[in-house]
Amino acid sequence: MAGTQGQKGGATIYSVAERAGVSIATVSRVLQGSDKVSAKTRQRVMTAVEELRYMPLGAARSLAVRHHEAHGLLLPELSGPYYSELLMGFESRAAELGQSVVLMLAEGKDDVGRAVRSLATRVDGIALLASAAIPDSVPETLAGSKPVVVIAGEAKPDVEAITTENAASAKALTAHVLAHGRRRLVFAGDPDSGPDIRDRYAGFVAAHEDLRLTAAAPVRTDLRESAGAELADRVLAGELTTDALVCANDELALAVMKRLRQGGRTVPDDLAVVGWDDVMTARYVEPGLTTVRQPVRELGALAAERLHARITSADIVDETQVLPTQLVLRASCGCTPDPLA
Amino acid sequence: MAGTQGQKGGATIYSVAERAGVSIATVSRVLQGSDKVSAKTRQRVMTAVEELRYMPLGAARSLAVRHHEAHGLLLPELSGPYYSELLMGFESRAAELGQSVVLMLAEGKDDVGRAVRSLATRVDGIALLASAAIPDSVPETLAGSKPVVVIAGEAKPDVEAITTENAASAKALTAHVLAHGRRRLVFAGDPDSGPDIRDRYAGFVAAHEDLRLTAAAPVRTDLRESAGAELADRVLAGELTTDALVCANDELALAVMKRLRQGGRTVPDDLAVVGWDDVMTARYVEPGLTTVRQPVRELGALAAERLHARITSADIVDETQVLPTQLVLRASCGCTPDPLA
DNA sequence: CTGTTAGCGCCTTCAA
DNA sequence: TTGAAGGCGCTAACAG
Numbered sequence: 001m002a003g004t005q006g007q008k009g010g011a012t013i014y015s016v017a018e019r020a021g022v023s024i025a026t027v028s029r030v031l032q033g034s035d036k037v038s039a040k041t042r043q044r045v046m047t048a049v050e051e052l053r054y055m056p057l058g059a060a061r062s063l064a065v066r067h068h069e070a071h072g073l074l075l076p077e078l079s080g081p082y083y084s085e086l087l088m089g090f091e092s093r094a095a096e097l098g099q100s101v102v103l104m105l106a107e108g109k110d111d112v113g114r115a116v117r118s119l120a121t122r123v124d125g126i127a128l129l130a131s132a133a134i135p136d137s138v139p140e141t142l143a144g145s146k147p148v149v150v151i152a153g154e155a156k157p158d159v160e161a162i163t164t165e166n167a168a169s170a171k172a173l174t175a176h177v178l179a180h181g182r183r184r185l186v187f188a189g190d191p192d193s194g195p196d197i198r199d200r201y202a203g204f205v206a207a208h209e210d211l212r213l214t215a216a217a218p219v220r221t222d223l224r225e226s227a228g229a230e231l232a233d234r235v236l237a238g239e240l241t242t243d244a245l246v247c248a249n250d251e252l253a254l255a256v257m258k259r260l261r262q263g264g265r266t267v268p269d270d271l272a273v274v275g276w277d278d279v280m281t282a283r284y285v286e287p288g289l290t291t292v293r294q295p296v297r298e299l300g301a302l303a304a305e306r307l308h309a310r311i312t313s314a315d316i317v318d319e320t321q322v323l324p325t326q327l328v329l330r331a332s333c334g335c336t337p338d339p340l341a
Numbered sequence: 342m343a344g345t346q347g348q349k350g351g352a353t354i355y356s357v358a359e360r361a362g363v364s365i366a367t368v369s370r371v372l373q374g375s376d377k378v379s380a381k382t383r384q385r386v387m388t389a390v391e392e393l394r395y396m397p398l399g400a401a402r403s404l405a406v407r408h409h410e411a412h413g414l415l416l417p418e419l420s421g422p423y424y425s426e427l428l429m430g431f432e433s434r435a436a437e438l439g440q441s442v443v444l445m446l447a448e449g450k451d452d453v454g455r456a457v458r459s460l461a462t463r464v465d466g467i468a469l470l471a472s473a474a475i476p477d478s479v480p481e482t483l484a485g486s487k488p489v490v491v492i493a494g495e496a497k498p499d500v501e502a503i504t505t506e507n508a509a510s511a512k513a514l515t516a517h518v519l520a521h522g523r524r525r526l527v528f529a530g531d532p533d534s535g536p537d538i539r540d541r542y543a544g545f546v547a548a549h550e551d552l553r554l555t556a557a558a559p560v561r562t563d564l565r566e567s568a569g570a571e572l573a574d575r576v577l578a579g580e581l582t583t584d585a586l587v588c589a590n591d592e593l594a595l596a597v598m599k600r601l602r603q604g605g606r607t608v609p610d611d612l613a614v615v616g617w618d619d620v621m622t623a624r625y626v627e628p629g630l631t632t633v634r635q636p637v638r639e640l641g642a643l644a645a646e647r648l649h650a651r652i653t654s655a656d657i658v659d660e661t662q663v664l665p666t667q668l669v670l671r672a673s674c675g676c677t678p679d680p681l682a
Numbered sequence: 683c684t685g686t687t688a689g690c691g692c693c694t695t696c697a698a
Numbered sequence: 699t700t701g702a703a704g705g706c707g708c709t710a711a712c713a714g
Contacts, residue, residue: 010486012690012691012692013691013692013693014691014692022700022701023700023701023702024691024692024693024701025693025694025700025701025702025703026699026700026701027692028692028693028694029693029699029700031692032693036699036700037699037700038699038700041699041700053485053486055458055461055462055486055487056462056691056692057404057462057690057691057692058400058403058409058462058463059399059400059401059403059404059409059463059690059691059692060400060404060690060691060692060693060706061462061691061692061693062399062400062403062463062692062706063398063400063401063404063690063691063692063693063705063706063707063708064691064692064693064694064705064706065692065693065694065706066706068399068400070443070463077429078425078426078428078429079422079425079426079429081420083425084419084420084424084425085419085420087419087444088418088419088420088446088448091444091445091446092446092448092449095445095446095449095450095456100443100445100459100460100463101443101444101445102411102441102442102443102444103428103432103442103443103444104432104436104441104442105429105432105433105436107429107433108433108436109436115436117396118441119441120396121396121397121398121399121402122399122400122403122411122441144394145351145394145396146396251621254625258625280592280622281621281622281625284595284599284622284625284626285625285626286627353706353707353708354707354708354709355707363684363685364684364685364686365685365707365708365709366684366685366686366687366709366710367683367684367685368708369708369709369710370683370684372708373709377683377684378683378684379683379684382683382684397707397708398706398707398708400706400707400708401690401706401707401708401709402707402708402709403690403708404689404690404691404692404706404707404708404709405689405690405707405708405709405710406690406708406709406710407690
């Protein structure tokens with residue numbers, strides 16, 4: 001006879017049962033869509049539910065069924081299209097699987113570890129993006145107590161990884177630039193900031209090796225616009241000699257291009273510039289930015305899917321799944337622009 | 342003596358208590374950071390917690406404290422910087438308030454109403470963006486049973502609204518274009534798609550009225566890139582005569598500009614184009630896009646804040662709060678570009 | 683400072 | 699087809 005009132009906190013299963021003149025078990029059955037309830041009883045219950053505007057309490061259900069029915073997703077931040085696409089793919093697939101998504105951003109949190117521990121308290125599993133903003137200790141601590149999937153990262157014991165292809169396409173991209181006759185390529189981005197950029201640099205190096213060339217050391221920079229301007233300034237000042245900049249992402253490449261033009265340099269004639277991600281701006285700028293497109297949305301969906309698989313079964317996948325990427329050739333590398341683009 | 346084991350589902354407060362040789366109440370106190378626990382007892386408990394890798398079950402806590410400690414956020418989708426910024430602001434502020442955020446996207450859901458009802462099951466309140474993708478019935482149904490805040494929408498009974506300024510800045514923007522001598526302005530966007538675009542069109546009309554001019558009817562179009570190309574095609578084909586296009590957002594404006602240039606028109610000489618949002622691309626294109634910047638991130642933070650206020654107290658705010666926007670003049674309206682920009 | 687004891691709202695056998 | 703009753707794990711009085 002508990003909680004029959006529920007005036008303050010809303011209706012409960014008890015108040016609905018009372019109103020419909022049935023037991024709470026019957027109400028529960030109706031709400032679960034059980035077929036072992038007579039039509040008229042079902043109707044009475046439904047009526048009571050609507051009259052009382054009954055809304056079950058998720059926490060109570062979770063406690064009883066021993067599932068949160070929620071996926072946690074941890075991202076560094078959300079600027080740029082990459083994270084958004086990823087998130088859209090993740091949310092969409094999670095919803096299809098009947099799971100809600102609890103989002104957490106690392107940016108601005110002084111203690112990400114603590115925040116994640118609290119997140120882990122309310123979800124059945126966590127997907128997270130490998131990134132310098134998210135310490136390695138996070139997945140390590142989580143693994144073993146909760147299912148974990150890392151995106152764009154590396155598998156560890158008890159941690160499944162999924163990613164998009166980096167090394168091969170970076171090699172193809174670099175080879176393409178070399179094929180334009182450039183010989184003083186510079187890679188801009190920090191290989192230590194995460195496995196994806198590390199692999200892109202590896203591809204950069206590999207393309208050089210194929211031609212018996214020696215790749216320059218990477219220019220370690222973050223991927224913000226401001227870093228791009230600084231990088232371009234170094235080129236303009238003659239500190240950095242290069243005829244082709246292979247940037248770790250598009251934002252960096254675009255910022256570099258802009259500042260270079262302001263400084264009087266012509267892309268691609270004086271200097272080729274290529275990026276990674278194929279953001280919207282890449283096809284709006286002049287010249288169009290040559291870059292690599294990743295199936296980011298699919299990556300997000302796959303993350304939700306794999307996480308769910310790990311939660312529901314002990315469906316272990318050993319090899320990290322790799323989604324293919326695609327070279328997008330425009331004019332910034334030296335190609336002739338497609339007049340129809 | 343329940344759940345002392347917890348081998349499958351992880352440690353529970355009972356197993357921790359048993360291991361530490363104390364009662365569950367003490368464990369609870371330690372975990373809550375109560376100061377009425379002796380240092381040595383606290384230590385014993387903490388040790389047990391770590392050894393058992395104990396992780397409290399959020400659902401159980403929620404049930405006991407009668408709070409989910411979570412905010413729901415419903416957005417149409419996530420493409421473009423607007424939603425991302427909003428979400429970042431929301432998440433950040435919610436986290437500061439100790440609330441996790443459960444995100445739901447309307448896009449792709451055949452029954453948004455049902456989805457939202459299920460969302461309402463697991464959060465203490467819901468913030469949502471007013472949008473055609475989210476039927477009005479949603480906030481209406483929710484109101485009364487859960488605190489609701491609508492973003493960029495209108496207040497209703499039991500529904501608080503917050504928004505950014507639209508009408509006045511749209512008027513200022515339009516007046517600016519008129520001051521360039523243009524007289525055949527066309528507004529592109531659907532005033533019925535939501536209150537914000539409706540208000541922008543209202544500002545567009547008001548600026549005309551100030552000059553005793555008659556504003557043209559809006560060209561109703563959605564805000565996608567493809568719609569921009571179609572719109573530009575109509576101009577190129579001579580179907581639509583205009584000397585200035587006032588677009589409801591930047592993506593539309595940018596797509597229009599691009600196609601116009603491909604068609605041989607010069608912006609702003611042949612045709613001025615202005616947008617709304619100040620997306621990244623707006624300052625990368627040539628000419629730079631004149632637009633209006635909104636404090637989107639602050640808007641998101643405010644949403645979380647107001648929602649929390651409504652959840653914790655019955656802190657009712659009647660007037661809908663309006664955040665100021667800012668005109669960003671670049672060259673696409675006919676202004677002389679700033680050489681330093 | 684610590685332990686006992688009720689619930690919180692829902693699900694799920696087990697009987698009837 | 700329905701009801702009774704016992705948890706799910708945690709918090710919060712209330713005693714000691």
